[in-house]
């Protein structure tokens with residue numbers, strides 16, 4: 316059973332990996348937001364900046380886009396691609412960015 320310790324090591328990495336990553340790496344989907352939403356403070360884009368915004372505000376907006384209560388050109392379609400958990404993780408990560 317030489318393979319068992321190796322398998323356990325891989326399983327441990329797989330389980331602890333996302334938690335270690337959470338501090339620095341964006342959760343799934345979050346990196347795609349910066350394609351349109353600027354990340355820098357000195358942004359001239361008309362798309363609102365998300366980094367450093369309140370997580371609750373981002374979550375509320377995403378829910379509004381999903382249920383159609385907030386008018387949108389593209390965010391309604393984008394928001395529908397994420398689950399509640401994913402939106403929460405993305406909002407928390409964005410809020411923690413400077």
Ligand code: HEC
Pocket residue numbers: 344345347348349350351352362363365372373374376377386387388389390391393405
């Ligand atoms: C294709 C470009 C594009 C991408 C990708 C995109 N957005 Fe947007 N976002 C917009 C636009 C444009 C608006 C303005 C509303 C509209 O027209 O849909 C907006 C508005 C928003 C708002 C409301 C901000 C405010 O102050 O009113 C939030 C929150 C938001 N987006 C979150 C996200 C998140 C989270 C992601 C990544 C999962 C994301 N967006 C990806 C283009 C994009």
